[in-house]
Amino acid sequence: MGKSLLKEAQQDRLRLGKYEFTSRLFVGTGKYPSMEVMRDALEASGTELVTVAVRRLSLKDRPRESLLDYIDTDRYTILPNTAGCYNAEEAVRTAHLARETGISDMVKLEVLGDERTLLPDPVGTLEAARQLVKDGFTVLVYTTDDPIIAKKLEDLGVTSVMPAGAPIGSGQGILNKNNIRIILENAKVPVIVDAGVGTASDIAIAMELGCEGVLLNTGIAHAGDPVKMAGAMKQACEAGRLAYLSGRIPRKLYAKASSPEKDF
Amino acid sequence: MGKSLLKEAQQDRLRLGKYEFTSRLFVGTGKYPSMEVMRDALEASGTELVTVAVRRLSLKDRPRESLLDYIDTDRYTILPNTAGCYNAEEAVRTAHLARETGISDMVKLEVLGDERTLLPDPVGTLEAARQLVKDGFTVLVYTTDDPIIAKKLEDLGVTSVMPAGAPIGSGQGILNKNNIRIILENAKVPVIVDAGVGTASDIAIAMELGCEGVLLNTGIAHAGDPVKMAGAMKQACEAGRLAYLSGRIPRKLYAKASSPEKDF
């Protein structure tokens, strides 16, 4: 980017509760070929917020290294998720455990409805969100693209609504732009697309719609070259944001010449 | 971008005849609010190749300044177009005039079929391309997304085939990905999408398909903030290229969790 644009980009910050971010790309830490690839991909992505999952400490084979050995917590804000929870109680319990590690008071709330599709359960999600807000968490909530549910979540006091563009890991991008538009029309909190991103243009499209950010994992971790794809996602996120701020030209069946009429 | 990616990007160069480019974004110089905005937009876009049109010198009001006062020809390669030509003879004549300025031996060949839609006339385009190749030009040819015409043009010896994603200035992006895919399957010369780009994601999509570059004008010049949009287009072009080189994940109806199964 040119210098002035760069400067401007520095000032176009995303505020989530008491946190503030320059990068609008949030990246997951699961399913990479190796810890090293994950570390390099996170760096290439330019992200400042990474999600992690909560799981049992293994007693038998004590791993000499842990995930956080590869994540510089001075550099990245940690966003624990409640992945794998299929009801509100489990999700709330998981969020509290995550907080007691002292690493973060943020939580990416997921209450899943179905082990096959991993789609969110709106009812359990609402119940858990109510509790976690009451318990003082900074709640970023994974949900469907249902504008009514999104509004209910916002009214409960969550910090960010995170509609799925498409099912987790499906790589289909944003399947229903219409719903995302309606959510954005209503929302007073940042809307962050979470899940469904398959390639860079999917992120650009989400940002061009006016979303405040994008969260993804599989799209990078399972790409042929995760580190390079992370770079692609970074560029696409910045591209989409800039395009949104710039104001695109309208769509037409056909239009006008970009060169003047010939005159000789 | 991370350092190593940056280095790699430096080496991922596009060769067009005897010219070589690091940036795969080509930008037009028409229809900007002002010469200053154009100059800044070109800079923000990171382009190394800019298109210009050939028109009569004005005798009456001798403009104190000319387009090229705002385009550093040490920095930008100049690509004169034959915009406004509706038959092969005019296009050939225009190309020769452009070359005699001594500025460039490249030409962006356009033979238009229709003043309303500004769609290319494949027949006139083939005729002019044959002649210009014979006359030793480096011919980049604007055409439809018709794979058969694209192949005929390549067989004539043009340097690049430039199918329209959508009509000039329509801002509709790539209307027929299927045709672009078929063109790419056949092509041995670089395929550059020319015309139709409305916003950043359109460029990312073109590059993700495997196009070697994108040329646009209106999408930047008529954006609410042309300089910022130029930056967006730059990022999107790099994003799409990187994503293409990385290898995206497949599309599925739904998929697998990016967090391991919960176990506590």
Add this chain to the structure above:
Amino acid sequence: MGKSLLKEAQQDRLRLGKYEFTSRLFVGTGKYPSMEVMRDALEASGTELVTVAVRRLSLKDRPRESLLDYIDTDRYTILPNTAGCYNAEEAVRTAHLARETGISDMVKLEVLGDERTLLPDPVGTLEAARQLVKDGFTVLVYTTDDPIIAKKLEDLGVTSVMPAGAPIGSGQGILNKNNIRIILENAKVPVIVDAGVGTASDIAIAMELGCEGVLLNTGIAHAGDPVKMAGAMKQACEAGRLAYLSGRIPRKLYAKASSPEKDF
């Protein structure tokens, strides 16, 4: 249709609780230019099930004629809706009132979340559905295209799940085929697309996905020629059903000749 196809179509019946239908097109009775146009459109549509709304009897100007004077209840099954209800209690109350008319024990359950978008409120809808099933209604329930909510409704014992293809009256067709596909994968009750249909092909697409039927109102009532459009919708519904039963050819980038290779 040919005779044999016609015969087969007769036998391809849709069962909803104790009711059975040959036509898979359900039509609303609101917003027509006149009662006569409505009557003729219903006839042209070939529908056997029409929806009606419940409203206060007007005391002041006693209309000499009522809606049902234009609907032959021997010919059409009546499906009262709970349109305009924004919570479960109201919807349940409205359903009971409708049933006490003695006209029908079916109800099209709608609990809306928002007066602007008229999108369903999944939470209120679940609550009302539970009660109405308990009260012995044949419940057809209007919902979003959220597969998890659809499954919860089915588990409550509703007779049909009716996801919106797009917001009521938006005429955008089926915005998220992926979700409809997932709903169909899971569903053991008939899935009927309700709302969003703008033109005939939207219905064909819904039926080709495997939906058991389509319900619409505005797409007919507000068409330039409602009666003719009703005929179009009828044909499209039959077309889509037949195509689904026939088994379509796969999609390919390109394919084989339908004429043999030339040999002379």
Add this chain to the structure above:
Amino acid sequence: MGKSLLKEAQQDRLRLGKYEFTSRLFVGTGKYPSMEVMRDALEASGTELVTVAVRRLSLKDRPRESLLDYIDTDRYTILPNTAGCYNAEEAVRTAHLARETGISDMVKLEVLGDERTLLPDPVGTLEAARQLVKDGFTVLVYTTDDPIIAKKLEDLGVTSVMPAGAPIGSGQGILNKNNIRIILENAKVPVIVDAGVGTASDIAIAMELGCEGVLLNTGIAHAGDPVKMAGAMKQACEAGRLAYLSGRIPRKLYAKASSPEKDF
């Protein structure tokens, strides 16, 4: 259809040269599982115009039966094609041979550019069309969706322009609605979509755009049940035509209730 609609449909006839048709669906005779299935599919499709190919008479194994034993030429107008011709001369020769059978003076002109994709060669197509019009044929010409080529063909005096919705046998429907719209805006002759139809809704969409008819073969012949699919295509063609004539409702992000506001 209702009686009045049926009557109206009878009068909504398509004129091609000196021929007139009530059905706007044209069907090919290639690639069916058997002659009997073809015959029944043609009947189920309601078509009045069937395409055939010209090939060498087999000397060795003299087939006891020929294609036309299964096609009642009193009922169906025969449209010989020039399939398999890769240049104008061959196509013209084939058309003349077809005419000398005395069966038809119509020809479906195809000049293909490529054996792999079977896409038309616009240059050869123009050359052959010029000759065949001069030779007094009723020329229906298969072409790309390029509006400029379509206009050139019309200007040569062809009876109908038949753009491909997608490559032959690809089953992808209409890939570029924008181009079809532009062709329709310009055309003074009937525009008939030829090739690309995969399922019923594809036909409805083509007709809703304002096309005068649709020609297909593989979509029926290779369907799981060709006869049933032929019935689907018939219904879809009528549906799309009626919808086009009716005038569809506009698309909106969201809209108005089809039931009045609740008042009790």
Add this chain to the structure above:
Amino acid sequence: MRLRINGETETYPDGITVRELLDSLGTGNRPVAVELNRKVLPGNKLKEQILREDDSLEIVTFVGGG
């Protein structure tokens, strides 16, 4: 006596039944349903149900809807 019907205050002879009220409203044989003091009145009770001073009724019927 005074009755509250669909939000309006109306006066009717004492002891009138719901069915009689409906007839007086000319609902004829068109389908209607009645809420009496916020309780849905079973259709088969219309005939016998006698109204009292200050009863509140909601009388609904079917209109066009989707």
Add this chain to the structure above:
Amino acid sequence: MRLRINGETETYPDGITVRELLDSLGTGNRPVAVELNRKVLPGNKLKEQILREDDSLEIVTFVGGG
């Protein structure tokens, strides 16, 4: 005499007409068209056209196509 028919060399009695050839090929009343020595033969000339040694014919008919 020798005739070249659809790429094959065949032997037929001298002076045979195209129509007679077609009948011998059993084309019956099915629609065919003939190219004689690379020239399209008008349908109404089949009867009178007499074939000569080494004439080359292409005989075509209709088959299924799209």
Add this chain to the structure above:
Amino acid sequence: MRLRINGETETYPDGITVRELLDSLGTGNRPVAVELNRKVLPGNKLKEQILREDDSLEIVTFVGGG
């Protein structure tokens, strides 16, 4: 004494604290959280919390997730 840790039965010296248990498990300075008898144990209580016979613990940490 017997402890139930992450579903396994383990034996540890009486009166051990949670912190000591964690150290013996070699969690080092990696982030962990503990549920003691199905109740989340505040992080600042790890040091002082003494374990008793048959206590049941869930010890969790962070792994890769999206």
Add this chain to the structure above:
Amino acid sequence: MRLRINGETETYPDGITVRELLDSLGTGNRPVAVELNRKVLPGNKLKEQILREDDSLEIVTFVGGG
């Protein structure tokens, strides 16, 4: 002498060269190309090419275009 330049009729001193004409038009060092009597004039001929009565010239330069 009379010259036809870009559609206008202008008067210039006899024997002027194209280069001199361009200078008088103040094209300075901006890129231009010239067609003399419908023939493209090679850029390296501008200096030596002498104009004659009624010569017709098209002088073009670059403007913004896409």
